[in-house]
Amino acid sequence: MSKNQNKLGNCFLGSTYAFLYLPILILIALSFNNARYSTTWHGFSWQWYSLLFQDTDLWISALHSLVLGVTAGCISTLLGTLAAIALFRFKFQGKSLLQGLIFVLIVIPDIVLGIALLMLFSKIQVPLGFFSLLLAHITFCLPFVIVTIFGRMTHIDKNIFEAAKDLGASEFIIFFKVTIPMLLPAIIAGLLLSFTLSFDDVMISYFVSGPSFEILPLKIFAMAKLGIKPELNALCTIIFLITIVTTFSAQLFLRKNKHA
Amino acid sequence: MKHNNYFKVFTLTSIWAWLSIFVLLSFCMTLIASLLTPNEQTIFSLPFTLSNYTQLFNLIYVKIFLKSLYLALLCTSICLLLGYPFAYFLTKTNEKYREFLLILLIIPFWTSSLIRTYAIIAIIKTKGVLNTLLISLGIIHHPLQLLFTNTAVIIGLVYNLLPFMILPLYANLEKHDQSLIEAAKDLGATKFTIFKRITLPLSMPGIISGAILVILPSMTLFYIPDLLGGAKSLLLGNLIEYQFLTAHNWSQGSATSMLLTLLMGLLLIVYWHSMKKTNTKEFS
Secondary structure, three states, X not given: OOHHHHHHXXXXXXXXXXXXXXXXXXXXXXXXXXXXXXXXXXXXXXXXHHHHHOOHHHHHHHHHHHHHHHHHHHHHHHHHHHHHHHHHHOOOOOHHHHHHHHHHHHHOOHHHHHHHHHHHHHHOOOOOOHHHHHHHHHHXXXXXXXXXXXXXXXXXXXXXXXXXXXXXXXXXXXHHHHHHHHHHHHHHXXXXXXXXXXXXXXXXXXXXXXXXXXXXXXXXXHHHOOOOOHHHHHHHHHHHHHHHHHHHHHHHHHHOOOOO | OHHHHHHHHHHHHXXXXXXXXXXXXXXXXXXXXXXXXXXXXXXXXXXXXXXXXXXXXXXXXXXXXXXXXXXXXXXXXXHHHHHHHHHHHHHHOOHHHHHHHHHHHHHHHHOOHHHHHHHHHHHHOOOOHHHHHHHHOOOXXXXXXXXXXXXXXXXXXXXXXXXXXXXXXXXXXXXXXXXXXXXXXXXXXXXXXXXXXXXXXXXXXXXXXXXXHHHHHHHHOOHXXXXXXXXXXXXXXXXXHHHHHHOOOHHHHHHHHHHHHHHHHHHHHHHHHHHHHHOOOOOO
């Protein structure tokens, strides 16, 4: 490739990354701006953050979102790990059907899943609140956990399981002494990613949440409808930083000794 | 062997049970609801009817559907025009930085698109960053009215969905066999011919999976037009939200949702067909 083309390519990459990240960086900068309405710089200030910390309602929804994200993350990781192991190790009837279903679940528009779950919950009389949100979040996190862990498994040499079996290990021992330790980075990544998905979800939660259990993303949505507010800038900054940290560490775990 | 069976049965039962109840059953209920008669007391009831579907051919719905499709196709084309060269150049970068550049691309994939949409407001509103900048540079004299227009919706959609186009394209382009290109060069093919006859056909599955990941959300992410487009901008997603949560016509909403599912099915068939043609396998 010629040098000029290289330069052109780098310029293109650079400007696209700027397009992806500048709005967020501006939002972060504005959250420290010492002015309520202006978008020009009026000096540094923590005031919007301290205002945020006095809002008890917000603290409650933040706590709700955190509890929901951790619970949904743990259960979907547990279920997803088992499913990924089954898909990798066993031959069974309906295997390609299961794979197809997982694929479709990733592609399906969130709104379709959201209303389907709303329909189910109203017919089997699950009240809309923590429980309905939890079941919904586990369902939409599952395919992502499975794909994340399954992707990691394709690097594993299947003979290891045969060797363990030949040496007399039971399936139980193989699971805890071989499979889990080898998959641990991917399992942690799956957990972090499903927490992030749950913590940020708007589309599905919008349909299956109730007034008894308010969560952060829906609160942000309601506030954002009223326009730009410096407190909201500060809140979005905090959430964005939390999810960047979880996503980034998930990626590090996924890339760790990939070829071991 | 016995242990093996217990473990296998347990894992398979748990995953199938979960997916059967929360995906298959709930989805069947949407299908059935779309065939029932809307009703004030119980939301919907017997007898079965096709009227929810025939009503979708009402002029208002057809208009919304076409507008939504138009915006989605426009957004997909822009994402492809930006995303293809981006993915291509990314495969040419130094491997030392590529891992980091990829993570930078994956981060927007996982983090809240609601927050990123909100960030756009601060930039394009009348007294926002963009107008302030352009006026102080003397490029324009009156602020651009961007917020609450279709242009704002397109900007918001492209901004949120561009990584969804780039990642499958990159995964595809990275796997291309360079020896094919070398061979074509040796045989005297021009760069344009190589692109048209080798790179482009091979990247079709990447283009199609990127398009699926962009087109479906861009018809349904109702909070983007809600925040950036004002009241006039109604996408298919806004329509379903309205039918369910405001009009409480769940049967009608279910029928609209089935229409969307049908569109997804068609797109998936195109995708699987293109995979068979290029004979590549990917799970992305």
